[in-house]
Amino acid sequence: MTVILSFFAIGETKIKSFLLSLIFFVNLIFANYQFKTIASDLDDAWSFDFLNENQIIFTEQPGKVKIITISSGEIVEVEGAPKVQYASQGGLSEIVLDPNFKKNNVLYLTYSALNERGKSTLFLMSAELSNNALINKKIIFEAKAFRRVPIHMGAKIDFLSDGTLLLTSGDGFDHKEKAQSLDNHFGKIIRINKDGSVPNDNPFVGNNNVLPEIFTYGHRNMQGLVVMDDGRIFEHEHGPRGGDEFNLIEPGKNYGWPAITYGIDYSGAVISPFTKMDGMEQPLKYWVPSIAPSDMIYYDGDLYPELKDSFLITALVSRDVKKIKKTNTLITEESIFSSLNSRLRSIGVSPSGELYLLTDGRRGKLLKVLSTKE
Amino acid sequence: MKIAKYPFAILVAALFTVALTTPISSFTNIIWLSSMNLPINFFSSLEIILFDFQRLGTLLYGIIIIEFVIAFSLVGLIQKYVPETKYLYPIAGAIITGLTLFLLVEFSTQTEVLAGNRTILGKFLHCLAGFAGGYLFNILISRERKISFVIRTLGIIYAYLILGLVLNWIFTPISAASDFGFIFNELNSSAQNALLRDFTSFFVATFLFSIIGVITLNSAWFFSAGIIYVGAGIFNLIAIYAHGTDYNQIFIGEFLLGSFPIALGLITSYQKKKAEV
Numbered sequence: 001m002t003v004i005l006s007f008f009a010i011g012e013t014k015i016k017s018f019l020l021s022l023i024f025f026v027n028l029i030f031a032n033y034q035f036k037t038i039a040s041d042l043d044d045a046w047s048f049d050f051l052n053e054n055q056i057i058f059t060e061q062p063g064k065v066k067i068i069t070i071s072s073g074e075i076v077e078v079e080g081a082p083k084v085q086y087a088s089q090g091g092l093s094e095i096v097l098d099p100n101f102k103k104n105n106v107l108y109l110t111y112s113a114l115n116e117r118g119k120s121t122l123f124l125m126s127a128e129l130s131n132n133a134l135i136n137k138k139i140i141f142e143a144k145a146f147r148r149v150p151i152h153m154g155a156k157i158d159f160l161s162d163g164t165l166l167l168t169s170g171d172g173f174d175h176k177e178k179a180q181s182l183d184n185h186f187g188k189i190i191r192i193n194k195d196g197s198v199p200n201d202n203p204f205v206g207n208n209n210v211l212p213e214i215f216t217y218g219h220r221n222m223q224g225l226v227v228m229d230d231g232r233i234f235e236h237e238h239g240p241r242g243g244d245e246f247n248l249i250e251p252g253k254n255y256g257w258p259a260i261t262y263g264i265d266y267s268g269a270v271i272s273p274f275t276k277m278d279g280m281e282q283p284l285k286y287w288v289p290s291i292a293p294s295d296m297i298y299y300d301g302d303l304y305p306e307l308k309d310s311f312l313i314t315a316l317v318s319r320d321v322k323k324i325k326k327t328n329t330l331i332t333e334e335s336i337f338s339s340l341n342s343r344l345r346s347i348g349v350s351p352s353g354e355l356y357l358l359t360d361g362r363r364g365k366l367l368k369v370l371s372t373k374e
Numbered sequence: 375m376k377i378a379k380y381p382f383a384i385l386v387a388a389l390f391t392v393a394l395t396t397p398i399s400s401f402t403n404i405i406w407l408s409s410m411n412l413p414i415n416f417f418s419s420l421e422i423i424l425f426d427f428q429r430l431g432t433l434l435y436g437i438i439i440i441e442f443v444i445a446f447s448l449v450g451l452i453q454k455y456v457p458e459t460k461y462l463y464p465i466a467g468a469i470i471t472g473l474t475l476f477l478l479v480e481f482s483t484q485t486e487v488l489a490g491n492r493t494i495l496g497k498f499l500h501c502l503a504g505f506a507g508g509y510l511f512n513i514l515i516s517r518e519r520k521i522s523f524v525i526r527t528l529g530i531i532y533a534y535l536i537l538g539l540v541l542n543w544i545f546t547p548i549s550a551a552s553d554f555g556f557i558f559n560e561l562n563s564s565a566q567n568a569l570l571r572d573f574t575s576f577f578v579a580t581f582l583f584s585i586i587g588v589i590t591l592n593s594a595w596f597f598s599a600g601i602i603y604v605g606a607g608i609f610n611l612i613a614i615y616a617h618g619t620d621y622n623q624i625f626i627g628e629f630l631l632g633s634f635p636i637a638l639g640l641i642t643s644y645q646k647k648k649a650e651v
Contacts, residue, residue: 088484149484173485174492177406242549259410264549267487268429269399270422272407288559289552 033337034370038356039068039075042364047094047295049107050350056366057129058358059109061091067132068366080134082125084111090120090150096157098126098194105129106194108157110167112150119146122153122169122185126194140196143185144211147172152221152238156295160227164191164199166215168222168235176258176271179218182210187257189222189235189249191215203252218255218280220245224296224313234284236296236313239263240271242288246313246324246331247281256280262288285324285331292316294360295346301353303371307336314344316360321347337369382524383514384446388438389531391467391507392431395438398490398499400426421545428538430488437474438507445470446511460512467508468501475500521645522591525638529588529596532634536581536599543574555622576602584635593646596639603632 038056048058057067057078063086065078084092090112098106109125124141127134154168171179171187179187182204190213191202204210224236233249243263247255260274262283276282287293295314299307311324320338324331337344343360350356355369400423408414445466453462475491490496542550547570551558556569580599587595607628613619 151485180410242552259407259412262548264429264546265487265489267399268433269426269489270403270429272403272412273418273421274407274412277412288548289557 033339035337035340035357036368036370037365038070038368039073039366040363042358042366043362044091044360045345045358045364045366046092047096047346048348048356048358048366049095049097050348051097051101051129053351056348056356057095057097057107058366059092059095061093062086063092063111065092065095065109065134070368076132078129078132078134080127080137082109082111082123082137083113085113085120085150087112088149088151090153093153093155094157096159099159099163107134108165110153110155110157112153112155115142115146120148120150121146122155124157124167124192124196138196140194141167141190141192141213143169143190145169145172145175145178145185145188147175154219154222156223156225158225158227158233160191160233161229161231162199164193166191166225166227166233168219168225168237170221171219171257176220179220179257180254180259182207182214182217185211185213187217187219188214189216189219189225191251215251216249216253216255218257218259220257223294226296226298226311228298234296234298234311236293238292239286239288239290240265241268242290244287244290244293245283246285246293246311247283250281254280255283262286263290284326285333289317291318291322293322294344297347297349299349299355301349303353304355304369307355312336312347312355314347314357316343316345319343321357340367379515379519379524380446382519382527383511384439384442385531386514386527387467387507387511388435388442389534390510391438391442391471391503392435393427394503394506395434395471395490395500396426396431397423398496398503399430399488400490402490402492402496424541425545428541432535432538438471438504441470441474442467442507442511446508460509463512464505464508467511468505471504471507472497472501521641525591525642525645526588529584529635529638532599532638533581533584533588536577536584536631539577540574540581543570543577547574554624576606580631587635587638587642591642591646593639593643596635596642600632600634600636600639603628604636605632607632 042060044061046059046061048056051057054070055067056070057065059065063081063084065081066075067078068075081092092111094110096108098104101107105128106126107129111123112120113123114120122143122145123139125137125139127137152170152173154170156168158166160166167190169185169188169190175186178184191199192213193199198205198212202212202215204214205212220237220239222235222237226234235249236246238244239261240263243261256277258271260277260280261271262275265271292315293313294316297312299310299312307323313322313324315322319341320335321344323334323336344357345360346358348356357367357369359365404414404419404422446463449462449466479486486492491500548558551569558566561569580602583595583599607625610622610625610628614621
């Protein structure tokens with residue numbers, strides 16, 4: 001009764017905002033997610049993208065590219081996947097369709113492999129998809145980040161509105177200190193054109209001591225990258241024991257790893273006693289203990305109203321999705337999909353706005369999140 | 375005491391080796407941080423070294439005890455067939471330390487988890503620390519020790535382990551809270567305050583009790599430390615089964631941490647009575 005009376009006591013605008021808050025709150029409480037298994041027994045599936053509303057193309061780390069038809073569950077293997085080094089954390093990783101895929105059928109793949117001199121590093125390949133085969137394959141980038149084993153590869157891709165491409169290149173674990181040096185690609189975000197050339201407006205172009213592809217540096221193992229419609233770039237990266245980070249990326253900036261960190265080494269040793277330093281960027285948010293963030297999208301669809309305008313971050317250790325809402329002054333976090341209790345590897349949105357999840361490991365699953373309306 | 379002196383010597387030699395190996399990683403780190411022009415000074419270096427002792431050192435202590443048990447047992451067998459020399463244990467210590475680090479990388483992590491082991495110099499220094507550990511082991515087993523020496527040394531080892539927890543709660547409370555399952559930043563201010571003061575004083579008190587026990591050889595101090603941990607274990611179980619809290623297997627550690635000083639207290643008390651008679 002008090003609530004009803006309060007409607008009469010307050011203005012129309014306040015009533016609207018009260019009702020909206022109430023709807024949001026009720027939505028939140030009663031958002032009981034259901035999941036439909038689209039495919040199972042996937043072999044270390046790592047990344048996926050939508051060819052259309054009914055077909056998903058995905059990678060498996062041992063070196064396979066496959067297409068699944070959602071309505072039938074039929075899976076076909078795409079011919080011509082690159083030869084990869086499937087070991088430790090490495091293998092075939094990201095797959096992303098070109099923004100003009102409908103016209104040019106081009107897609108991009110990242111993977112770890114041995115180069116001509118037998119050294120392990122990160123590669124970025126472009127290829128055309130034609131009759132379930134990859135043709136016109138071109139290696140457009142080979143990271144100058146050679147390591148003994150393929151670990152901490154990064155390997156995420158996204159596109160900027162100017163048509164250039166961002167690629168994350170991880171610190172290689174044993175080479176973490178090199179994330180602070182600009183003569184290599186360990187712990188860097190790379191910006192290149194789609195043909196592999198370097199854009200003239202990259203932040204370090206013209207500096208002979210710096211590799212011109214470098215966009216930002218001081219990163220660890222970045223497995224989430226989102227470019228917003230307004231041009232802002234958000235990234236997340238695995239910390240060591242604690243210290244996973246959610247960052248706003250700006251060209252030329254140093255994100256501090258391993259000179260500053262909120263985590264400690266797996267051995268228990270100190271990596272750095274510093275968490276802040278002039279000239280090094282602070283994360284928007286960090287996690288102690290680690291959640292092991294593995295992928296990220298920005299959801300702006302309408303099918304899941306309670307998730308609208310949120311970052312959705314899949315997590316391997318906390319076995320859920322972190323819903324991050326960011327305003328100018330506040331970042332809120334909520335755990336969703338924890339009922340799956342699975343290590344979640346990747347998340348994606350279909351053209352119509354439906355959410356899909358990929359679980360991690362040798363018997364992974366592709367799941368569709370049924371909207372609250374369903 | 376003849377049988378007990380071998381495990382005692384292993385524990386002491388391993389602790390000594392930890393004291394030598396841990397700073398290798400700490401200094402590797404400090405040198406790099408300094409090269410980046412970060413404001414490393416005496417206190418931040420000390421913080422790194424102490425923190426590494428109590429976190430990395432505890433891990434290494436477990437590994438080194440196991441490797442020394444294997445290596446020195448083999449030497450014990452070999453010694454029957456080779457001429458007696460004081461260098462067999464040191465050489466075994468060096469070899470087993472190098473071998474352990476090699477196997478850790480090749481068959482476990484595939485990465486150099488120990489920062490100090492990435493360079494050839496670092497590898498050599500680790501082996502040298504193993505050599506020194508073996509040398510100390512040889513000295514410790516070569517003559518009989520007084521029981522008070524053994525109690526004091528075991529008390530110091532116990533205090534060393536507790537010191538790790540103390541330093542963790544003083545210098546890195548967020549990480550320490552995380553180890554106990556608390557997400558520090560999600561607690562309200564009062565809860566953060568309660569958590570920090572209670573846990574820190576809990577570990578500082580038990581650390582001081584054991585140190586005073588080592589100095590005075592008064593069993594009451596060892597019993598005091600033991601009662602606190604055994605009490606924590608008992609009330610942990612009461613919380614789980616009487617109050618329905620989540621199961622928390624930390625009670626096993628609490629009983630172990632309580633049993634050790636109680637055992638030291640009992641031995642001290644027994645020796646005292648024996649001396650009086």
